[in-house]
Amino acid sequence: MTVTVKDLPGLDCGVCGFRTCESLAEHLPADPELLKRCIYYSDPQEPGTPNVAARPLARAACGVCAAASPSKGTTPWQDSLGREFDFYLDHFPEEPGPREIILPHNPILTRELNVQPGDILIGRPLGMSCGCPITHCGMVMQADHRTGVIVWCVTGPLRPRQEGFKDLGYYIAEGYEGLVRKRRCDLKIGMRYFFQPTMCMLQWRHSGLVNYLNRTPDALQIRVEGLWIG
Amino acid sequence: MGVRRIYLDNAATTPLDPRVVEAMHPHLDGVFGNPSSLHREGREARESLDRARGQVAALLNADPGEIVFTASGTESDNQALTGIIGALGAHGNHVITSSIEHPAVLETCRSLERRGVEVTYLSCDSEGLIDPDELAGVFRPTTRLVSVMTANNVVGTVQPINELARIAHDHGVPFHTDAVQAAGRIPINVRTQPIDLLSLAAHKIHGPKGVGALFVRTGIPISPIIHGGGQERGLRSATENLAGIAGFGRAAEIARAEMSGEAVRLVKLRDRIIETVAALVPNAYLIGHRHRRLPGHVCLGFAGMEGESIRLLLALDKAGIAVSTGSACSAYRGNQPSHVLQAMGFDPVRARGSLRVTMGRFNTDADVEALLRALPEKIMDLRPIATYPSTQIDKGV
Numbered sequence: 001m002t003v004t005v006k007d008l009p010g011l012d013c014g015v016c017g018f019r020t021c022e023s024l025a026e027h028l029p030a031d032p033e034l035l036k037r038c039i040y041y042s043d044p045q046e047p048g049t050p051n052v053a054a055r056p057l058a059r060a061a062c063g064v065c066a067a068a069s070p071s072k073g074t075t076p077w078q079d080s081l082g083r084e085f086d087f088y089l090d091h092f093p094e095e096p097g098p099r100e101i102i103l104p105h106n107p108i109l110t111r112e113l114n115v116q117p118g119d120i121l122i123g124r125p126l127g128m129s130c131g132c133p134i135t136h137c138g139m140v141m142q143a144d145h146r147t148g149v150i151v152w153c154v155t156g157p158l159r160p161r162q163e164g165f166k167d168l169g170y171y172i173a174e175g176y177e178g179l180v181r182k183r184r185c186d187l188k189i190g191m192r193y194f195f196q197p198t199m200c201m202l203q204w205r206h207s208g209l210v211n212y213l214n215r216t217p218d219a220l221q222i223r224v225e226g227l228w229i230g
Numbered sequence: 231m232g233v234r235r236i237y238l239d240n241a242a243t244t245p246l247d248p249r250v251v252e253a254m255h256p257h258l259d260g261v262f263g264n265p266s267s268l269h270r271e272g273r274e275a276r277e278s279l280d281r282a283r284g285q286v287a288a289l290l291n292a293d294p295g296e297i298v299f300t301a302s303g304t305e306s307d308n309q310a311l312t313g314i315i316g317a318l319g320a321h322g323n324h325v326i327t328s329s330i331e332h333p334a335v336l337e338t339c340r341s342l343e344r345r346g347v348e349v350t351y352l353s354c355d356s357e358g359l360i361d362p363d364e365l366a367g368v369f370r371p372t373t374r375l376v377s378v379m380t381a382n383n384v385v386g387t388v389q390p391i392n393e394l395a396r397i398a399h400d401h402g403v404p405f406h407t408d409a410v411q412a413a414g415r416i417p418i419n420v421r422t423q424p425i426d427l428l429s430l431a432a433h434k435i436h437g438p439k440g441v442g443a444l445f446v447r448t449g450i451p452i453s454p455i456i457h458g459g460g461q462e463r464g465l466r467s468a469t470e471n472l473a474g475i476a477g478f479g480r481a482a483e484i485a486r487a488e489m490s491g492e493a494v495r496l497v498k499l500r501d502r503i504i505e506t507v508a509a510l511v512p513n514a515y516l517i518g519h520r521h522r523r524l525p526g527h528v529c530l531g532f533a534g535m536e537g538e539s540i541r542l543l544l545a546l547d548k549a550g551i552a553v554s555t556g557s558a559c560s561a562y563r564g565n566q567p568s569h570v571l572q573a574m575g576f577d578p579v580r581a582r583g584s585l586r587v588t589m590g591r592f593n594t595d596a597d598v599e600a601l602l603r604a605l606p607e608k609i610m611d612l613r614p615i616a617t618y619p620s621t622q623i624d625k626g627v
Contacts, residue, residue: 013417014493015525017501037521039388039416080578122541133537133579157540157555161547201567202578 003028009040077184080203083230085194087183089176089206089222096139097153098199101175101225104168107148113166115143115150120160123168131229132173134201137165149174154199173227176208179219187220189213195224204229236551236597240434240526240590241383241411246477247436247591253480254438257473265470266461275472282479286443289482290428291419298444298462299475303410303431304334306444307377309455309466310406310427311338314375316453321346324372326403328352328360329573331379334429335408336569352378356575357519358387365394369401376405380412380428384570384586385518386527388416395424404450410434410442414485415524416493426450432474436591437481441474488591496526496589499598503528503587510606517571517584526589536583538612543585545608551601554586 005025016037018024027034035041077084091098104110105126115121119140125132137160138152150171159165176197180187187193192209200206208224215221237245257278263271265279280294287294300306315323327339329351339349350368352360360378376398381388395405406427409418413428414435420428428445432438446452446465458467500523507514513533535542539555546553567581587601 011417012490014490015416015497016521017494017497019490019494039522122544124537134582135538135540137540157543160540160544165544167541201582204578 003032003035003041007041008038011040013040015039076182079196079205081205083194083205085196085205086185087180087187087193087195089195089197089224090179090181090219091153091199092177092179095141095153097155098197099141099151099153099177100138100173101177102150102152102168102171103148103174104150105170105172109168110143110148110150111145113168115140115145115166117141117143119143120155120163120165121150121152121168122160122165123171125173126170127172132202132204175223175225176206176227177212177221177223180222181219183220187213187222192226193224206230234550236593236600238587238589238593238597238601239552239554240593241386241524241586241588242554243433243439244436244590245592246438247481247484249484250437250477250481254473254477257476261472265472266459275470278472278476279470282475282482285479285483285486286430289414289418289430289486290445291421292445293448295463296420296445296448298446298465299470299478300442300444300466301440301471302442303408303429303434304332304442306410306429306431306442307332307334307408308338309444310429310446310452311335311342311375311377312455313452313465314404314406314427314450315342315345315347316455317451318374322348322372323374324348324350324370325375325377326350326352326365326368326373326398327377328354328379330354330358330360330382330384330570331377332383332408332410335377335379348372354573357522358382358385358517358570358574359519359522360389360394362390362393362397366397369403373401373403376403378405378407380407380409380418381416381524381527382518382570383411384568384584385529385574386411386523386588387518388412388522388524391425392423395426399424404447411524411527414482414489415526417489420445420447427452432478432481435481435485438474438477441471441478443478492591493525496593499589499593499595500526500528502598503602504530506602507605510602511609517574524588526593528587528589530585530587531580531583532585532609532612535609535612536580539583539585541612542608545611546601546604549604549608551604553601554588555582555584 005022008021008025010021012020016024024034079085117140121140122135122137124135136154137157138154140150140152142151187210189210192207194205194207196205207228209226210222211225212223213220261274261278263275265272265276283294283297287297300309325339325342325347327335343349352364354360378389378394380391391407398405404426407425408429410429410431411434413430426447431442454465456467461467461470504516507530515531515533517529517531543553543555567578571581571584
């Protein structure tokens with residue numbers, strides 16, 4: 001099919017990269033692929049005209065959640081990969097995000113970077129901790145310069161962007177502390193459970209050993225160590 | 231002296247054009263009247279309001295009487311969806327939208343669902359395109375509105391709006407489009423395009439924040455969501471934000487006059503980024519459609535380094551270059567994966583790892599060259615989740 005300037009929309013909009021439709025038409029014989037650059041040509045005026053944008057399979061509309069994440073679990077006790085867990089771990093409401101106990105892969109960094117409460121850090125939890133592929137950002141609550149252990153609250157990327165940061169590179173996630181408001185079974189110290197950190201962006205279940213429990217009227221305060229994803 | 235900043239996040243917002251500031255100035259210092267007043271001060275203000283309405287209407291080739299000024303693109307979306315359903319009563323009615331809309335539409339739909347409205351969310355393909363065939367298959371006798379965005383804010387893909395709108399009309403259903411990213415960047419002509427409602431915002435076209443507009447085709451039944459003194463044809467009561475509206479009018483006028491020249495220039499810059507990154511960064515892949523995208527919009531992924539997108543953004547920010555890892559409107563949501571990328575079939579790790587570079591009127595070749603100098607080096611500094619042999623890089627989804 002030969003496309004001439006008459007077939008083009010005549011808008012001279014420049015979105016194809018050429019100043020005018022005429023100019024695009026002049027280049028088409030040498031490079032017919034250029035036609036794909038016209039967003040209006042591929043959006044035909046007449047019904048039934050072949051449309052490069054159209055896809056043949058009409059999929060049943062299934063709601064945004066199912067469309068967004070086909071593997072998402074169907075019950076509240078499944079993670080985004082359909083795996084079961086026993087409780088949701090929420091963060092303390094008075095804190096800026098989930099509280100984690102972490103150790104830089106090189107613990108001396110805590111001293112070398114002079115990590116102090118209130119500092120903003122970034123790093124990724126590598127290897128024999130939770131192994132998450134995502135770089136985390138957070139605010140330091142405590143820093144132990146003797147052991148290198150840092151307690152921080154994980155936040156989004158806005159704080160480091162606005163306030164600057166210290167870069168840990170890799171770290172080990174040693175433990176989580178938070179509140180359990182929703183659980184499907186009784187929890188005991190010394191037992192390992194699968195759980196879902198509420199703020200985990202991937203909504204992947206984690207597992208860990210419960211080594212502290214305190215029942216309060218509102219929720220169960222908990223500490224979990226020995227963390228793995230999955 | 232600080233490093234010169236290079237702003238490449240024009241999909242989030244754009245810097246004010248000095249010509250827009252000039253148009254706003256009389257309304258910040260002098261012309262203060264209420265356009266509804268009958269005295270000279272009021273008439274002066276009314277004149278400015280009418281002029282701006284004409285300027286915004288011209289951007290869409292609409293009649294000035296079809297333009298309703300609002301406080302934002304988000305309000306325009308809320309007004310369109312809630313207003314159409316409000317005119318009919320919520321219960322039992324059905325709305326069709328897409329799963330990649332801006333939260334201004336998606337959250338309004340959720341709110342409508344709580345009021346008894348049924349909503350169908352269309353899926354999209356891996357390039358972010360809505361399938362007209364899918365739309366054609368989901369109409370019900372109770373369908374009252376179809377709302378699909380003209381161009382996506384996260385990936386830049388431009389939808390086949392004419393075809394989607396025509397399908398809606400074939401079923402006797404009005405069509406709304408959120409054109410906040412598209413208006414002023416690609417041509418829109420509501421006289422030739424079967425669009426019944428269209429949302430736009432001033433601050434995406436080098437105008438001020440806090441002002442938007444909704445095009446409502448004459449004859450479309452719609453209820454107000456803000457009640458009061460009956461301004462804006464009774465659809466948006468409140469004394470008008472005149473300085474903002476005057477700025478919006480001027481911004482629309484400039485965008486209309488300069489759109490085609492700007493498109494050619496921005497497509498050149500956009501394609502230079504896409505092609506250079508592809509050549510210099512072996513694990514880079516383009517997200518969204520190669521050609522059906524906004525002129526100044528680039529969305530990139532880096533295979534194996536998706537989890538490092540925050541670090542990349544921070545490194546570029548430190549080097550004086552402002553880019554985005556997705557929509558600014560979701561930046562406060564604890565860094566969640568993008569609902570748009572997930573709908574495009576990206577797994578949650580990849581859906582978190584895009585780098586959005588969006589250019590506007592004040593970006594130059596030098597800005598792009600600076601980005602292209604910095605980007606490969608910053609990517610080399612990242613810590614990939616795995617070391618991919620270059621031949622086995624999985625760039626698809």
